[in-house]
Amino acid sequence: MKTCESCQNSFQIFDDEKRFLEKMDFKFGDKVYRIPEPELCPDCRAQRRVSHRNERNMYQNKSAMSGKQLICIYAPGTPWGMDYKIYTKEEWNSDEWDPTEYGRDFDFSRPFFEQFEQLQAVVPKINLVAVDNQNSPYVMGVAYSKNCHVLNSSEYCEDCYYGKLLQKVKNAVDCSYVYDSELCYECFSVYNSYNCVHLSYSSNCSNCYFSENLINCNNCFLSTNLKDKAYYFMNEPLEKEAYERRVKEFMGSHANFEKAKEILADLRKKRIHKYANITTCENSTGDFLQNSKGCLDCYDVNDSQDCRYIQVGVQLKDVYDCSNMYIKPELCYQVMGVLETFHVAFSLYTFHSQGILYSDQIYSSKDLFGCVGMKRKQYCILNKQYTKEEYEELVPKIIEHMQKTGEWGQFFPPEMALVGYNDSLASEYFPLSKEEVVQRGWRWHEDTSFSEYKGPEYEIPDHIKDVTDEVCQKILKCEQSGRFYKIIPQELKFYKQMGIPIPHICPDERHKNRMKLRNPRTLYDRQCDKCQASVSSTYAHDRSEKIYCDTCYLKEIY
Numbered sequence: 001m002k003t004c005e006s007c008q009n010s011f012q013i014f015d016d017e018k019r020f021l022e023k024m025d026f027k028f029g030d031k032v033y034r035i036p037e038p039e040l041c042p043d044c045r046a047q048r049r050v051s052h053r054n055e056r057n058m059y060q061n062k063s064a065m066s067g068k069q070l071i072c073i074y075a076p077g078t079p080w081g082m083d084y085k086i087y088t089k090e091e092w093n094s095d096e097w098d099p100t101e102y103g104r105d106f107d108f109s110r111p112f113f114e115q116f117e118q119l120q121a122v123v124p125k126i127n128l129v130a131v132d133n134q135n136s137p138y139v140m141g142v143a144y145s146k147n148c149h150v151l152n153s154s155e156y157c158e159d160c161y162y163g164k165l166l167q168k169v170k171n172a173v174d175c176s177y178v179y180d181s182e183l184c185y186e187c188f189s190v191y192n193s194y195n196c197v198h199l200s201y202s203s204n205c206s207n208c209y210f211s212e213n214l215i216n217c218n219n220c221f222l223s224t225n226l227k228d229k230a231y232y233f234m235n236e237p238l239e240k241e242a243y244e245r246r247v248k249e250f251m252g253s254h255a256n257f258e259k260a261k262e263i264l265a266d267l268r269k270k271r272i273h274k275y276a277n278i279t280t281c282e283n284s285t286g287d288f289l290q291n292s293k294g295c296l297d298c299y300d301v302n303d304s305q306d307c308r309y310i311q312v313g314v315q316l317k318d319v320y321d322c323s324n325m326y327i328k329p330e331l332c333y334q335v336m337g338v339l340e341t342f343h344v345a346f347s348l349y350t351f352h353s354q355g356i357l358y359s360d361q362i363y364s365s366k367d368l369f370g371c372v373g374m375k376r377k378q379y380c381i382l383n384k385q386y387t388k389e390e391y392e393e394l395v396p397k398i399i400e401h402m403q404k405t406g407e408w409g410q411f412f413p414p415e416m417a418l419v420g421y422n423d424s425l426a427s428e429y430f431p432l433s434k435e436e437v438v439q440r441g442w443r444w445h446e447d448t449s450f451s452e453y454k455g456p457e458y459e460i461p462d463h464i465k466d467v468t469d470e471v472c473q474k475i476l477k478c479e480q481s482g483r484f485y486k487i488i489p490q491e492l493k494f495y496k497q498m499g500i501p502i503p504h505i506c507p508d509e510r511h512k513n514r515m516k517l518r519n520p521r522t523l524y525d526r527q528c529d530k531c532q533a534s535v536s537s538t539y540a541h542d543r544s545e546k547i548y549c550d551t552c553y554l555k556e557i558y
Contacts, residue, residue, distance in 0.1 A: 004041035011041035016296070017308065020320050024333050024345060026357065026399075029392040033399050035333060035345060036409040042297065042309045042321070043430070043522075049323045049336040050311070050425040051414035051442070052348055055140045055152040055164075056511065057423040059447070064124060065091045071138055072127030074418060080443050084418065085124045092126045092373075099123060099373045103384030106370075106398055111405045112358070116370050117416050119382055120360060123373040125418075129349055129361070131339060141324060143339060149488060150507060153312060153324060161491055162507040165300065165312060173494050174507070176514045177288065177300060185500055186510070188517045189277065189288060197500065198264065200517055201277065209247065210260040212268055213557070221247050222263055224271040225557045234263075252464045254501035273545045274553045275526065275535040285523060285536045286310075299521045311429070311521060323425075334411045346411055357395075358412075369395050420445025428515065460502045464495055467502055478506035528552055 001010045018037070026033050038045060054073040061072045064085040074084045087097075102123050107115060130136070131143035139148050145157040154166040163169075164176040172184040181187070183195040190196065191203035199205060202214040211220050215227040221243070223235045231243040238246065250256040278289045286298040293305040295316075301307065304316035313325040322329075323336045332338065333345045342354040350356050355367040362368060363375040369391075370382045379391035386394065402408035414421060421427055421437045423445050437444045458474040461467050472492055475484050485506035495502060503510060519538035526537045528549035539547050548556060 002037075002039070004044055005039045006044040007041060009041050009043075013037050014296075014308070016306075017320065020306075020308075020318065021333070023318060023331060024343075026343075026345075026355075028395045031396045033396065038321070038409070045321050045334065045411065046309065046311060046323060046521075047426050047430045048411045048414055049321075049334065050429055051421055052412060052417045052419070053141075053324065053336055053425040054419040054423045055425055056508070057419075057447075058128075058138065058140075058150075061086050061127065063088055063091060063127075065096065070127045072125075073129075073140060073423075074125060074127075075420075075423075075445055075447065078420075078443075078445060082121055082418075085122065086127050087124045089126050089128070089130065092124060093375070097124065099371075099375070099383050100377070100380065100385050102372075103380070104382050105384065106382055106394070108397070108401055112370065112398065112402050112407050113412065113416065115382060116358065116372075116412075119370070120372050120416070120418070123361075123383065125361065125373065129337070131351060141337060143326070147490075149490070155314070155326060159490070159494075161488070161494075162510065164511065167302075167314065171494065173491060174503070174510050174514070176511070177518075179302070183498065185494075185498055186514070188514050191290075195498075197498065198261065203279075209250075210264045212264065213271065215558075219243060221250075222260060222267065224267050227558050251499040252501060254460070254462050254504065257501055269544070272553065272556055273539065273547055275528070275537040275539070275547050275549055278550075287519065287521065287538045297523060348412070367391060369398065414440070414442040417443055419443070422446075429521065460504060462501065464499060464501050467492070467496075471502060476502075476504075476506075478504075478509055480505040480509040483508070530556075 001012055003010055021035050024035050058071045059075040061076045062069050065087050070088055072086050074086060077083055128140050130139050133142055134146040136145055136148040138150050140152040142151050143155045147159045148157055149161045151160050151163050153164055156168045157166050158170045160166055160169055160172045162174050163172060167179045169178050170182040175184050175187045177189045178184055178187050179191045181190055181193045185197045187196055188200040190199055194206040196205055196208045198210045199208050200212045204216045205214050206218045208214055208217055208220045211223045213225050214220055217226050217229045219230050220232040223232045226232060231238050231240055233243055233246050250260050276287050280291050281289050282293045284292050284295040288300045289295060289298060290302045292301055295301050295304055296308045298307055298310040301310050301313040304313055307316050307319045309321045311323045315328045316325055317330045319325055319329055319332045321334045322332050326339050329338050329341045331343045332341055335344050335347050337349040339351045341350050344350055344356040346358045347356050348360040350362040353362050353365045356362055357369045359368050359371040361373045365374050366378045368374055368380050371380050379386045379388055381394060399408055420443050434444050471487050472489050477484055483506050523536050524540055526535050528535055529546045530548055530552040533549045535549050537547055539545060
């Protein structure tokens with residue numbers, strides 16, 4: 001057992017971690033460097049990584065190249081004295097600038113992190129990190145998608161708005177962790193489903209509303225823990241005509257939607273819960289795992305193998321201590337935000353690249369160390385170009401310098417983040433008050449640019465049939481937070497098509513409410529409430545829900 005240098009909690013280095021670190025050796029000429037065992041516990045390592053990721057908070061800024069107004073994840077005039085140079089994606093990808101213009105020599109009299117932070121502060125940044133999207137100007141961490149708005153951490157989507165972690169989804173609003181589905185509203189952890197509203201923890205469903213844990217069901221309303229059922233209302237079968245009459249009473253009305261949500265919340269408390277959301281997996285622990293093998297203490301991971309301590313991953317192989325990893329990354333360690341990478345460590349936002357160490361915003365590159373904003377480059381250090389021989393001679397000297405300063409094997413600390421802790425994903429995974437953040441010496445950002453709307457208040461009609469296009473010209477006030485928000489025309493069209501009332505709370509609060517449907521990413525050793533078999537579950541010991549092991553759960557539910 002080791003003691004975390006940050007939180008002082010005890011943690012263990014497992015044998016598979018040691019074997020993995022042996023695979024991560026970096027070779028430069030005839031010298032080989034091994035990454036040391038971590039000195040921070042898994043939670044503190046994750047907190048460091050995701051403190052650098054802002055995926056939901058956007059600000060008005062302007063291009064440093066053209067002066068064009070734009071929306072970006074970096075706030076202008078930060079409290080820590082930085083006004084970052086922002087380019088649009090087209091400007092950043094153009095030949096109008098060269099990231100090696102910012103290159104500099106390594107100074108062996110100073111720590112590496114200090115030099116990297118200075119480089120990171122001046123190299124231009126893309127306003128929003130996204131890859132190959134069409135007509136989707138306000139998305140973050142999204143790739144290969146079309147006609148999407150305020151979406152993050154998603155791939156292969158079309159006509160989706162206000163969502164997180166969607167994969168191959170069409171026509172969805174306010175959904176999170178949804179895969180291979182279409183026409184969904186306020187769905188959470190849903191697979192292969194169609195035309196569903198307020199559905200969670202379900203798969204292969206159609207026309208299901210205000211329900212949870214349904215498998216292969218259609219036309220179910222206010223029901224839980226059902227398999228292969230149709231026309232069920234409150235877990236009771238009805239004739240088709242009777243079912244449709246009951247459902248019609250709820251549809252379209254905001255007041256009736258709120259009643260249905262209250263009933264569903266009560267049903268959730270009473271239903272039996274599986275110890276973890278793990279499907280078609282072998283030798284895996286964590287939550288929200290599917291089609292994976294040898295994935296330990298992992299969360300929101302699909303189609304992956306031989307991983308540990310992952311938060312969000314798709315098609316991973318041999319990846320440890322990483323967050324937001326997509327589409328076939330392999331042999332990565334302490335990395336956040338990648339697409340198709342190989343042999344990368346201690347880096348941020350790296351795409352289609354390999355052999356990358358301690359770098360940020362890297363595209364289609366190889367063999368870089370301590371670089372920022374590079375595209376199609378090789379053998380660079382602190383953005384300065386070297387020959388292969390020079391690179392392989394200098395990098396070992398830098399690693400040995402970092403070993404002396406205690407930086408080698410450490411991820412970028414939160415005090416180096418380009419965004420405030422409260423704007424980062426860390427505030428969702430590891431919430432802290434402003435006082436706690438400031439006490440630790442980390443960054444906090446308050447948006448002082450917001451001016452309160454002074455126009456007339458707009459009363460939203462209760463039923464969607466009474467809502468006109470006028471609503472898209474109005475400023476609405478969130479009933480939960482008091483913040484202002486708007487309804488975009490595409491969103492209104494979706495609500496009318498689906499018979500859904502206009503939401504009375506803003507997108508941020510809707511997202512927070514969906515996140516309450518999942519447990520924290522922490523495992524507890526528990527026993528099945530029926531057979532007392534040992535299980536590893538995200539349900540803490542003091543929770544009131546009934547938790548069943550896989551065997552007992554299948555017998556009870558199926």
